[in-house]
Amino acid sequence: MSIKNYSNKRIPLLGQDNNALTWLIILNGTVFILLNFIKIVYFFSDVPPDFFQHQIVDWFCLPASLEKLGSRPWVLFIYMFSHLGVWELISTLLWLWGFGYILQDLTGNSKLFPIYLYGGFIGGVFFLLTNNIFPVLSQRIDYLPPMMGGGAAVMAVAVGTTTLAPEYRIFPMINGGIPLWVLTLIFVAIDYATIASASGGMAVAHLSGGAMGFIFIKQLGKGNDWGEWMINLWHWCDNLFNPEKKNIGKSQKDQLYYKVTEPPYKKTPNLTQQKLDSILDKINQEGYHMLTNEEKSFLKKASKEEL
Numbered sequence: 001m002s003i004k005n006y007s008n009k010r011i012p013l014l015g016q017d018n019n020a021l022t023w024l025i026i027l028n029g030t031v032f033i034l035l036n037f038i039k040i041v042y043f044f045s046d047v048p049p050d051f052f053q054h055q056i057v058d059w060f061c062l063p064a065s066l067e068k069l070g071s072r073p074w075v076l077f078i079y080m081f082s083h084l085g086v087w088e089l090i091s092t093l094l095w096l097w098g099f100g101y102i103l104q105d106l107t108g109n110s111k112l113f114p115i116y117l118y119g120g121f122i123g124g125v126f127f128l129l130t131n132n133i134f135p136v137l138s139q140r141i142d143y144l145p146p147m148m149g150g151g152a153a154v155m156a157v158a159v160g161t162t163t164l165a166p167e168y169r170i171f172p173m174i175n176g177g178i179p180l181w182v183l184t185l186i187f188v189a190i191d192y193a194t195i196a197s198a199s200g201g202m203a204v205a206h207l208s209g210g211a212m213g214f215i216f217i218k219q220l221g222k223g224n225d226w227g228e229w230m231i232n233l234w235h236w237c238d239n240l241f242n243p244e245k246k247n248i249g250k251s252q253k254d255q256l257y258y259k260v261t262e263p264p265y266k267k268t269p270n271l272t273q274q275k276l277d278s279i280l281d282k283i284n285q286e287g288y289h290m291l292t293n294e295e296k297s298f299l300k301k302a303s304k305e306e307l
Contacts, residue, residue: 019104020109020113021104024113024116025093027081028081028083028093031060032082032084035057038052039084059075060075061079061082061148062075062076062128062147062148063146064201065131065141066128079120079124079148080116080117080150081150082148082149096150099157099161100112102165103157103161103164105288106168107220108283108287108290110231110285111160111220111227112157113227114231115156115157115160116150116156118156118212118227119155119160120152120153120156120209122212123152123153123155123156123205123208123209123212124147124205127147127202128201130200130201131144137201147201147205151209152206153209154209155209155213156210156213158210158213159184159210159214160213161213162181165180168180191207192207276299276302279299
């Protein structure tokens with residue numbers, strides 16, 4: 001299997017069981033389908049239109065009022081997966097897919113979910129603070145629209161990806177490609193331009209989510225993985241409900257590299273498919289930046305010789 005074929009194999013989102021990007025898209029899509037199914041039921045039940053808003057939607061969106069939040073605190077964690085409009089969902093998923101795919105390609109599958117969740121949570125917190133602290137908004141807080149959707153979470157993914165690889169180029173057919181930071185700058189500028197408006201709380205939420213993505217990646221570069229506890233919790237729950245799995249208590253090194261009798265990185269004078277597959281698996285799990293110099297040299301040589 002050549003490196004080119006391996007890359008093409010990873011393009012389908014449903015090709016991997018542990019693909020965080022796939023699960024984020026599924027979660028957003030599932031909540032969208034559920035909400036719109038209930039909306040259809042309400043519509044054909046011939047009830048007043050505001051019933052659906054008050055009885056259903058209000059339990060999925062983040063209100064601007066702290067008083068209302070007190071009766072449904074869980075919305076601070078689920079609003080980022082909730083969409084009602086088709087175009088809102090499509091916009092979120094397009095940005096998520098574009099930046100999320102690059103992030104996973106560079107860091108592996110274990111960073112996307114934490115960045116998304118941290119960005120959505122911090123964005124929600126700043127949405128509440130902005131609307132309740134500043135008089136220009138707090139005086140009409142009962143009339144401010146609630147926040148719904150993954151805008152802040154996706155902004156965290158976008159800024160985090162750009163922080164990691166600002167010169168990463170997309171659309172290579174356009175004059176050699178557009179640097180990732182240009183696209184992110186446009187994304188940020190749109191929210192910045194709407195701060196001085198009735199939806200200023202949402203704009204601040206998106207920007208604070210982006211700041212969270214920036215901080216997450218900077219801390220990751222210093223060796224502080226803020227998402228490790230989430231991944232460990234997920235593995236613990238997964239193993240708890242799948243007794244046949246034997247990963248509990250094993251280190252990541254044991255899980256990834258010591259499942260065969262032969263040493264996985266044994267030096268040989270010739271290129272081997274086994275070693276190439278091991279390196280590609282390591283990139284998938286941890287990202288390219290975790291490879292040793294020897295592994296990077298091997299990968300470069302394999303690419304030239306089309307192993």
